[in-house]
Each structure stands twice: as C-alpha cells, then as structure tokens.
Amino acid sequence: MNRRLFLALFSLLVAPAVCGLLPGCRKNKPDLPPERARTGARAAYAHTRKILSYGPRPTESAALRNTRAYITDQLEQHGWTVTPQPFTRRVAPLGKQLRFINLIARFGATTEDQIDGLLGAHIDSKFYPGRRFAGADDAASAVGVILELARQLRNEPEKASRIELVFFDGEEAFGQNISPSDGLYGSKHYAQHWRTAARSPSFGIILDMVGHKDLKIRYPSDTPSFLEDALLDAARKTSSLERFTRSLNPIMDDHVALNNAGIPTIDIIGDFSQFGWWHTEADNLRRISRDSLEITLAVTSEMLSTLLRK
Numbered sequence: 001m002n003r004r005l006f007l008a009l010f011s012l013l014v015a016p017a018v019c020g021l022l023p024g025c026r027k028n029k030p031d032l033p034p035e036r037a038r039t040g041a042r043a044a045y046a047h048t049r050k051i052l053s054y055g056p057r058p059t060e061s062a063a064l065r066n067t068r069a070y071i072t073d074q075l076e077q078h079g080w081t082v083t084p085q086p087f088t089r090r091v092a093p094l095g096k097q098l099r100f101i102n103l104i105a106r107f108g109a110t111t112e113d114q115i116d117g118l119l120g121a122h123i124d125s126k127f128y129p130g131r132r133f134a135g136a137d138d139a140a141s142a143v144g145v146i147l148e149l150a151r152q153l154r155n156e157p158e159k160a161s162r163i164e165l166v167f168f169d170g171e172e173a174f175g176q177n178i179s180p181s182d183g184l185y186g187s188k189h190y191a192q193h194w195r196t197a198a199r200s201p202s203f204g205i206i207l208d209m210v211g212h213k214d215l216k217i218r219y220p221s222d223t224p225s226f227l228e229d230a231l232l233d234a235a236r237k238t239s240s241l242e243r244f245t246r247s248l249n250p251i252m253d254d255h256v257a258l259n260n261a262g263i264p265t266i267d268i269i270g271d272f273s274q275f276g277w278w279h280t281e282a283d284n285l286r287r288i289s290r291d292s293l294e295i296t297l298a299v300t301s302e303m304l305s306t307l308l309r310k
C-alpha cells in the first residue's frame with residue numbers, strides 16, 4: 001500500500017472512529033449517544049410521515065380520527081394509558097358546534113397526583129377548504145417527537161410516571177388567525193381541569209413547528225424564566241444554542257391556556273413569522289429534517305431530566 005492510499009484509508013475508516021471517542025470532536029452534533037440520537041430522529045420522522053399519510057386533519061375529519069388511533073396505538077405499545085377527552089364548542093367563523101377530542105396519556109397506572117410535568121402538541125391541521133394543507137411541521141413533527149420520547153421514557157419508568165402527555169384538538173383558528181374567541185379550543189378545555197385540581201403540575205412544555213430544515217425556534221417573550229433557563233441549558237449541552245432565540249412579543253398558542261390556569265409553560269415554537277411556507281401547502285414532508293428532529297428530541301429530553309430532578 002503506498003503512503004497516499006494509506007492516508008486516504010486512515011482518514012476514511014480510522015479517524016472518524018477515534019473522533020467519536022474524543023470529547024468536543026463532534027462539536028456540531030448534539031451531545032447524545034450517537035446511535036440513540038439517530039434512531040430517535042428516524043422514528044420521529046417515520047411518525048411524522050405516517051400522520052401525513054392520512055391527509056389534512058382538521059377537527060372532525062377522518063384523517064384526525066386516524067391520527068388519534070395511530071397515536072393511541074403507538075403509546076399503548078410502550079406502556080402508556082390513553083384517555084380521550086371529548087367536548088363540543090361553538091365555532092363562530094363556521095356558525096356551528098364542532099366535536100373536539102383531545103388525547104391524554106399517562107404511563108401505566110399513574111394517578112393524577114403523581115404528575116409533575118406536561119408535554120403537549122396539537123394534532124389538528126389548519127382547516128383550509130379547497131387546499132391540501134398537510135401541516136407537516138404544524139404540528140405533525142411535534143407529535144412525532146413526543147411519540148419517540150414516550151418510547152424512550154419507557155426505559156425510565158420513574159420519570160415517565162411523572163409526566164402527562166397531551167395532544168390537543170382545535171389549536172388552529174377557523175378564521176384567519178388565532179384570537180381570544182377562535183383557536184386553542186383543546187388547550188382551553190384541557191387547562192380548565194387543572195384550575196380546580198388538588199395539585200397541579202409544576203411545568204409544561206409545548207412543542208409546535210420543531211422539525212423544519214435549518215431549525216429556528218423563537219419562544220415567546222413571556223416564557224417563565226426557569227423554563228427559559230432549562231431550555232437554554234439543554235441547548236448548550238446539546239450544542240444547539242444558536243437555534244433558540246426569544247421573541248420580542250408574546251405568542252398565541254396552546255401554552256397560553258396552561259399559563260392562565262397557573263401551570264408555568266414554555267412554547268418551543270418555530271419562528272413562523274419568518275417562514276414563507278407557514279400555513280401554505282409548502283408545509284409538507286419535504287420541509288422536515290431528521291437533523292432538526294434530533295435537536296428537538298435531545299433538547300426536550302434534557303429539559304425533562306433537569307426539570308424532573310428538582
């Protein structure tokens with residue numbers, strides 16, 4: 001073997017293996033066991049693709065029913081108990097009542113008084129008659145991330161039994177934008193319960209638009225400071241700090257209902273105001289990146305560990 005061929009083979013085969021053993025060598029990758037991270041991102045992507053295969057999923061659609069059945073099946077396979085939470089609300093822009101169904105999941109036989117943290121995302125896609133709006137990142141990808149985290153949590157039952165997973169119906173407005181009277185139907189209904197509970201969770205994490213290529217997250221200006229600290233610490237540990245910035249303004253999303261009910265909640269949400277594809281047909285599977293899903297998985301998992309340690 002001549003020297004040049006030896007060097008080429010060395011850099012191809014040996015150097016990457018050695019690099020994996022040196023701290024700091026994989027500087028731009030999340031600081032996770034690499035195999036677990038890649039497997040997780042692949043699984044979150046597969047969940048996202050599966051949900052999109054049902055088609056647009058506004059409230060009361062067959063696609064949303066299929067999405068709920070898929071989520072339920074996946075969670076039950078990993079030891080979670082899933083409870084539907086149905087309710088009806090009048091939707092002013094449509095001039096009629098709609099039936100909404102949230103899903104709530106707890107690990108095994110966990111009881112309400114064990115719950116310390118909430119992790120949620122919305123399952124509906126925006127109602128756009130005559131348009132094929134997939135809502136890949138808004139918010140099928142967030143659901144994909146939570147399903148994968150639920151699978152991983154199975155290996156940490158003590159931690160899993162302190163978390164409630166919640167999947168909101170009716171986050172999207174039926175009119176143009178979310179307003180005090182339109183949108184956030186599921187989270188408002190869900191949060192109502194905690195107002196009168198004997199003991200309520202100490203934190204909530206909402207994921208929304210967390211899988212797009214070139215991940216850019218802008219969380220609301222009124223994020224509770226301990227949750228902002230937990231997010232930024234997790235981002236630092238996973239070498240993804242540059243992905244996260246604080247908005248100059250509050251944002252109307254599912255975290256608002258929980259904050260109003262006294263549960264401090266962060267909304268980890270994509271910087272939608274800067275995305276030309278937000279609420280368009282271009283929010284499809286091509287928008288989704290496994291690398292971005294990997295970052296969100298790592299950051300959320302790290303946050304849960306930190307917050308549940310307290």
Ligand SMILES: [Zn+2]
Nearest residue numbers: 126138172279
């Ligand atoms: Zn949306």
